[in-house]
Amino acid sequence: MSDHAATAKTGGGALFTPFNIIAGVIVLIGLGLTVMRFTGGLAAVTNLTDYNPWGIWIAFDLLCGVALAAGGYTTSAACYIFGLKRYHGAVRPAILTAFLGYSLVVFALHYDVGRPWRLPFPIFLQQGTTSILFEVGLCVFIYLTVLFVEFLPVALEWQGWPRLRNLLVKLTMALTILGVILSTMHQSSLGALFLIAPSKLHPLWYSAYLPLFFFVSSIFAGLSMVIFEGSLSHRWLHHKMDQGHLDASVQVVLGFAKAASLVMFGYLILKVFGLAMDNRWHYLLTGYGVWFLVEILGFVALPCYLYALGAREKNLTLIRRTSVLAVLGIVVNRFNICLVAFNWQLSAADRYFPSLGEIGVSVFVVTVGLIAFKFITTRMPVFHEHPDYPDHH
Amino acid sequence: MNRRTFLGLLGAAGVSLGASSASHAASAADVKGLPDSGAVLFDATRCIGCRKCEEACNAVNELPKPAAPFSDLKVLDTARRTSDAAFTVVNTYHPAGAQAPVFRKIQCNHCLEPACASACFVKAFQKNESGAVSYDASVCVGCRYCMIACPFNIPTYEYNEALAPRVRKCTFCEPRLKEGKLPACVEACPKEALVFGKRREIIHIARARIMDNPGKYQDHIYGEHEMGGTAWMTISAAPFRELGMREDLGVETAGSYTAGALSAVPVVVGMWPVLLGGIYAVSKRKERIAEEEKREAVAEAIARASAEAEAKLSDELGKAEVANKRRIEVEVKKALEAAAQSQTSGEDKQ
Numbered sequence: 018m019s020d021h022a023a024t025a026k027t028g029g030g031a032l033f034t035p036f037n038i039i040a041g042v043i044v045l046i047g048l049g050l051t052v053m054r055f056t057g058g059l060a061a062v063t064n065l066t067d068y069n070p071w072g073i074w075i076a077f078d079l080l081c082g083v084a085l086a087a088g089g090y091t092t093s094a095a096c097y098i099f100g101l102k103r104y105h106g107a108v109r110p111a112i113l114t115a116f117l118g119y120s121l122v123v124f125a126l127h128y129d130v131g132r133p134w135r136l137p138f139p140i141f142l143q144q145g146t147t148s149i150l151f152e153v154g155l156c157v158f159i160y161l162t163v164l165f166v167e168f169l170p171v172a173l174e175w176q177g178w179p180r181l182r183n184l185l186v187k188l189t190m191a192l193t194i195l196g197v198i199l200s201t202m203h204q205s206s207l208g209a210l211f212l213i214a215p216s217k218l219h220p221l222w223y224s225a226y227l228p229l230f231f232f233v234s235s236i237f238a239g240l241s242m243v244i245f246e247g248s249l250s251h252r253w254l255h256h257k258m259d260q261g262h263l264d265a266s267v268q269v270v271l272g273f274a275k276a277a278s279l280v281m282f283g284y285l286i287l288k289v290f291g292l293a294m295d296n297r298w299h300y301l302l303t304g305y306g307v308w309f310l311v312e313i314l315g316f317v318a319l320p321c322y323l324y325a326l327g328a329r330e331k332n333l334t335l336i337r338r339t340s341v342l343a344v345l346g347i348v349v350n351r352f353n354i355c356l357v358a359f360n361w362q363l364s365a366a367d368r369y370f371p372s373l374g375e376i377g378v379s380v381f382v383v384t385v386g387l388i389a390f391k392f393i394t395t396r397m398p399v400f401h402e403h404p405d406y407p408d409h410h
Numbered sequence: 411m412n413r414r415t416f417l418g419l420l421g422a423a424g425v426s427l428g429a430s431s432a433s434h435a436a437s438a439a440d441v442k443g444l445p446d447s448g449a450v451l452f453d454a455t456r457c458i459g460c461r462k463c464e465e466a467c468n469a470v471n472e473l474p475k476p477a478a479p480f481s482d483l484k485v486l487d488t489a490r491r492t493s494d495a496a497f498t499v500v501n502t503y504h505p506a507g508a509q510a511p512v513f514r515k516i517q518c519n520h521c522l523e524p525a526c527a528s529a530c531f532v533k534a535f536q537k538n539e540s541g542a543v544s545y546d547a548s549v550c551v552g553c554r555y556c557m558i559a560c561p562f563n564i565p566t567y568e569y570n571e572a573l574a575p576r577v578r579k580c581t582f583c584e585p586r587l588k589e590g591k592l593p594a595c596v597e598a599c600p601k602e603a604l605v606f607g608k609r610r611e612i613i614h615i616a617r618a619r620i621m622d623n624p625g626k627y628q629d630h631i632y633g634e635h636e637m638g639g640t641a642w643m644t645i646s647a648a649p650f651r652e653l654g655m656r657e658d659l660g661v662e663t664a665g666s667y668t669a670g671a672l673s674a675v676p677v678v679v680g681m682w683p684v685l686l687g688g689i690y691a692v693s694k695r696k697e698r699i700a701e702e703e704k705r706e707a708v709a710e711a712i713a714r715a716s717a718e719a720e721a722k723l724s725d726e727l728g729k730a731e732v733a734n735k736r737r738i739e740v741e742v743k744k745a746l747e748a749a750a751q752s753q754t755s756g757e758d759k760q
Contacts (some may be wrong), residue, residue, distance in 0.1 A: 149668050211558075217561075
C-alpha cells in the first residue's frame with residue numbers, strides 16, 4: 018500500500034516532473050539516433066574510421082560500464098564471503114546497479130557491433146577460443162544471467178512469489194562465488210584485450226600487467242560506485258529507505274572508503290611495478306608522461322589519500338565527493354587505454370574524436386539505466402525490506 | 411590472510427603465467443614458416459608507382475570505381491591506407507638521400523599466425539595452406555577487434571553499410587589461386603616488382619637479390635620474421651621505417667601476447683572457488699566461534715554473578731544472623747538486667 022502511495026508521489030501522479038521531461042527528451046533523441054544507426058550504418062552516427070574501429074561506445078559504454086558495475090561482485094563478496102554482514106544493506110542496490118549496468122553494456126553493444134543479432138554466434142555457433150574477446154563475451158553473458166538470478170528475489174518479493182524467491186535465496190552463496198570468478202575473468206580480460214596490440218598502445222599504458230590493472234581497478238571502481246550511487250539515492254530516493262538501510266549506509270560509506278583507499282594504494286604500487294618492469298621511466302618526461310602522471314596522481318593517488326582521510330575523520334561528505342573523483346578516474350583510465358594512448362603514433366588527422374551522435378547514444382544508454390533504476394527502486398524492496406521477508410539478513 | 415594479500419597472490423600467479431606464456435613455444439614449433447604456402451615478394455626498388463596493381467585489384471574484387479581513374483598518378487601524392495573500396499594502395503615516400511621517390515605497395519601481409527585470426531571471437535579468419543588469410547563474412551559479428559589487433563592496420567570496415575557490414579581486406583586472390591592463376595596484382599605488375607611463389611622459394615629469391623647486389627638493398631627481408639612471419643615480404647634499398655614500415659614489431663606472433671592472459675583462466679576458475687570457499691568457511695567459523703565465545707562468556711558471567719550474589723546473600727544472611735543473635739543476646743541481657751534491677755528495687759521498697 019505504502020508503495021503505491023510513494024509511487025504516486027515520485028512520478029506516477031505528476032507526469033511532467035523535471036526528471037521525466039529531461040529523460041523523455043533524451044530518449045526521443047536516442048530513438049532518432051537508433052533509426053539513423055540502423056538505416057545509415059555506423060558512419061551515419063559515428064566518427065569511427067578504419068584506423069579507429071573502437072570509439073566511446075567501447076571506451077565508455079563497455080569498458081567503463083563493466084568497471085563501474087563491479088560494485089555487484091565486490092559488495093556481495095564482502096557481505097557473503099568475507100562475512101561483513103554490516104554491509105548487507107548495500108548488497109541489493111549494488112546488485113541492481115550491476116545488473117542494470119551489464120544489461121546496458123549489452124544493450125549499447127547492439128549499436129556498436131555491425132550485426133548485433135549475431136552476438137550469440139561466438140557462444141553458440143563457432144567459438145574463437147584464442148580470442149580474449151571470446152572470454153569477455155562468454156563471461157559477460159553468464160554473469161548477466163547470474164546477476165539476473167541474484168536480483169530476481171527482489172522482483173519476486175514485489176510480485177509475491179515466496180516459494181521461488183526462497184529457493185533462489187538459497188543459491189546466494191554459490192551465485193556470489195560464481196560472480197567473483199566471472200568478474201575476475203572478464204574484468205581482467207577487458208584489459209587483456211589490448212595486449213595483442215603492443216605496437217599501437219603507448220608504452221606507458223601498455224604492460225603485461227594490464228589484466229591485473231583492470232581487475233584491481235575494478236574493485237575500487239565498484240566500491241566507489243556504491244558510495245557514489247548511494248549518495249545519489251540518498252538525495253533522490255531517501256523516502257524509499259527504511260531505518261535499517263539508513264543506519265547501515267553510514268557503515269557502508271566509511272568501510273568502503275577505507276577498503277577503496279587500501280586497494281588504490283595497492284594499485285599504485287602495481288603501477289610503479291609496471292613502469293619498473295618494462296623500464297618505462299623515461300617516457301614520463303614526454304607529453305604523454307605528464308598526462309600519465311595526471312591520471313595516476315590526480316585520479317588515483319589523490320582519491321586514495323582523500324578516502325583514507327575521510328574514513329579516519331568520519332567525514333561522509335568528503336568521502337562522497339571523493340567517490341566522484343575516483344569514478345572519474347576510472348573513466349579517464351579506460352579512455353586513455355582505449356582512445357588517448359591508443360594509436361598514439363598516428364598523425365593527428367588520423368586520430369579519433371567522438372561525434373555528437375556517439376555521445377548522444379551513450380547519454381541515451383545511461384538515461385535508460387537511470388529510468389530503469391528509478392522504476393525498480395520506487396516499486397521493489399531494494400532500499401527497504403519487504404514486510405513479508407524481514408529476515409533476509 | 412586478508413583480501414589484499416590474497417589479491418596480490420592472485421596477481422603474482424597471473425603475471426608469472428603471463429611471463430612463461432606456455433602456448434608460445436607450441437605455436438612457433440607448429441608453424442616453421444609454412445615453407446610450402448603461397449607467398450609474394452615486393453621489391454620496392456622495382457616499383458614505379460603505376461597503380462596497375464590497384465586497378466587489377468579493383469576489377470577482380472568488383473570494388474567501386476574511384477572518382478579519379480587509376481591512370482591519374484597525382485593520387486600517389488597523398489598518403490593512403492587500405493579501405494573498403496581499395497584492398498591495396500601504393501604510397502610515395504621520400505627517403506633521406508634518395509634521388510627519386512620510392513613507392514611501396516600496401517595490402518594484407520597474410521601473416522603466418524595472423525593477429526586478426528587470434529583476435530576473432532567467432533573464428534571468421536583462417537590461415538589457409540594456400541597462404542591466404544581468409545575471412546568468412548557469414549559469421550562475422552562486426553566487433554572490429556581484428557582491426558584493433560592487426561599490427562599493419564590492414565582490415566577495413568563497411569561503416570556505410572546499415573545491416574550487413576563486412577570487414578574487407580585483400581583475399582590473396584584465393585579464388586584465382588585455386589584456379590592456378592596468379593594474384594591479380596602480381597599478374598598486372600609490369601616491372602615484376604611482385605613475385606609469387608612458395609614461401610621457401612620467395613625467401614631464396616629475396617636473399618639472392620640482396621646477395622647479388624651488394625650495397626643495393628637493406629640486409630633484411632621484411633616479413634620473414636616480423637610478427638612471427640608473413641606471406642607477403644618486402645625488400646628495399648631504403649630503411650624500412652622510411653617507407654612507413656614499423657621496425658619495432660618484434661618477431662613474436664600476436665597470439666603470444668595474449669597467451670599468458672588466456673592461460674590464467676583455468677587458474678582463476680580452479681583457484682577462486684577453493685580460496686573463496688575457504689575464506690567463507692573461515693569467516694563462518696570465526697562467526698560461530700565468536701558466537702560461542704559470546705554465549706560462554708555470557709553464561710560464565712551469569713554464573714559468576716549468581717554465585718557472587720549467592721555468596722553475598724549467604725554472607726549477608728550469616729552476618730544478619732550473627733547480628734540478630736547479638737541483638738537478641740543484648741536484648742535478653744537488657745531484659746535480665748532490667749528484671750534484676752526491678753527485683754532489687756522491689757526488695758528495697760519492701
